[in-house]
Amino acid sequence: xxxxxxxxxxxxxxxxxxxxxxxxxxxxxxxxxxxxxxxxxxxxxxxxxxxxxxxxxxxxxxxxxxxxxxxxxxxxxxxxxxxxxxxxxxxxxxxxxxxxxxxxxxxxxxxxxxxxxxxxxxxxxxxxxxxxxxxxxxxxxxxxxxxxxxxxxxxxxxxxxxxxxxxxxxxxxxxxxxxxxxxxxxxxxxxxxxxx
Amino acid sequence: xxxxxxxxxxxxxxxxxxxxxxxxxxxxxxxxxxxxxxxxxxxxxxxxxxxxxxxxxxxxxxxxxxxxxxxxxxxxxxxxxxxxxxxxxxxxxxxxxxxxxxxxxxxxxxxxxxxxxxxxxxxxxxxxxxxxxxxxxxxxxxxxxxxxxxxxxxxxxxxxxxxxxxxxxxxxxxxxxxxxxxxxxxxxxxxxxxxx
Numbered sequence: 001x002x003x004x005x006x007x008x009x010x011x012x013x014x015x016x017x018x019x020x021x022x023x024x025x026x027x028x029x030x031x032x033x034x035x036x037x038x039x040x041x042x043x044x045x046x047x048x049x050x051x052x053x054x055x056x057x058x059x060x061x062x063x064x065x066x067x068x069x070x071x072x073x074x075x076x077x078x079x080x081x082x083x084x085x086x087x088x089x090x091x092x093x094x095x096x097x098x099x100x101x102x103x104x105x106x107x108x109x110x111x112x113x114x115x116x117x118x119x120x121x122x123x124x125x126x127x128x129x130x131x132x133x134x135x136x137x138x139x140x141x142x143x144x145x146x147x148x149x150x151x152x153x154x155x156x157x158x159x160x161x162x163x164x165x166x167x168x169x170x171x172x173x174x175x176x177x178x179x180x181x182x183x184x185x186x187x188x189x190x191x192x193x194x195x196x
Numbered sequence: 197x198x199x200x201x202x203x204x205x206x207x208x209x210x211x212x213x214x215x216x217x218x219x220x221x222x223x224x225x226x227x228x229x230x231x232x233x234x235x236x237x238x239x240x241x242x243x244x245x246x247x248x249x250x251x252x253x254x255x256x257x258x259x260x261x262x263x264x265x266x267x268x269x270x271x272x273x274x275x276x277x278x279x280x281x282x283x284x285x286x287x288x289x290x291x292x293x294x295x296x297x298x299x300x301x302x303x304x305x306x307x308x309x310x311x312x313x314x315x316x317x318x319x320x321x322x323x324x325x326x327x328x329x330x331x332x333x334x335x336x337x338x339x340x341x342x343x344x345x346x347x348x349x350x351x352x353x354x355x356x357x358x359x360x361x362x363x364x365x366x367x368x369x370x371x372x373x374x375x376x377x378x379x380x381x382x383x384x385x386x387x388x389x390x391x392x
């Protein structure tokens with residue numbers, strides 16, 4: 001046992017977890033999303049800046065608007081997934097920073113006074129949080145179907161504003177049978193890791 | 197039990213896991229890093245592009261070179277952590293894409309023929325993988341100390357090349373006592389999630 005994490009948890013989060021392209025009808029409750037958030041909110045970000053924001057698409061009207069901005073191959077699954085979440089980066093996260101990182105409130109002005117620096121930090125750290133969120137969806141016993149195949153400008157205009165940049169859209173639910181493609185190969189350790 | 201993941205695993209990965217700023221002398225073995233990689237390599241990326249690359253800094257000589265590029269506040273912990281890993285995005289990941297995503301080998305030329313599109317995709321998807329890696333370090337019973345406070349151009353020149361962009365440097369080891377700052381507050385669910 002090289003890892004401390006138990007084998008069932010390894011399977012649930014990584015080894016047997018798969019991106020789902022089809023789901024059962026079972027709904028995803030508000031309580032489940034809250035439990036996921038309350039777990040993954042502890043994942044680390046720089047200065048605890050926590051720039052990820054989420055829009056849960058629950059009404060039929062909003063879902064219809066969203067589907068129109070999806071790449072064609074993503075439209076059917078976005079139309080039918082029990083829950084669809086738009087993940088975005090808050091480029092104005094610095095307003096919350098003194099509260100989020102009370103040990104060093106000067107960080108707000110020292111590092112994030114300029115919008116380009118904020119956008120860069122928000123994009124990177126919200127991407128970390130998007131990954132924690134995917135892990136969290138799996139921790140809830142659900143499958144995630146993360147997608148970047150959509151019209152980013154269209155989704156931003158339709159559901160967000162100039163201060164919030166879309167990152168990813170995630171279908172969430174219980175996977176249907178045969179909901180996943182065969183697992184693609186991964187790079188060998190030696191192709192990824194070098195030692196100096 | 198709203199989550200399927202057992203409570204001990206929740207604690208190990210998120211709830212009790214903390215960013216460490218000091219470590220014991222216990223080394224981090226190659227076997228441990230391999231076990232971490234073999235778990236988190238399954239985390240999803242777009243088209244399974246898997247652009248994350250890692251440089252493990254194990255020699256004293258390389259560590260001395262790295263410390264000089266760290267922000268002053270990060271130098272002591274980088275100098276003393278049992279293992280330091282430089283995480284980078286491979287902007288030429290498309291060369292591996294036909295092997296990594298055999299279901300749609302055309303993706304290489306259809307989406308990633310241009311370097312700016314590759315850099316954007318590599319940066320985002322390697323950030324997802326950096327987050328999976330942090331989760332994996334914790335799954336190994338170790339603590340991670342992720343840092344973005346360093347001279348990115350200097351680290352790229354010293355340890356990487358033009359095709360590999362540094363993302364983050366991670367100190368890894370068993371945490372020393374009092375290795376972490378007090379936990380900073382997190383945003384409430386209502387501040388992060390909206391429903392439409």
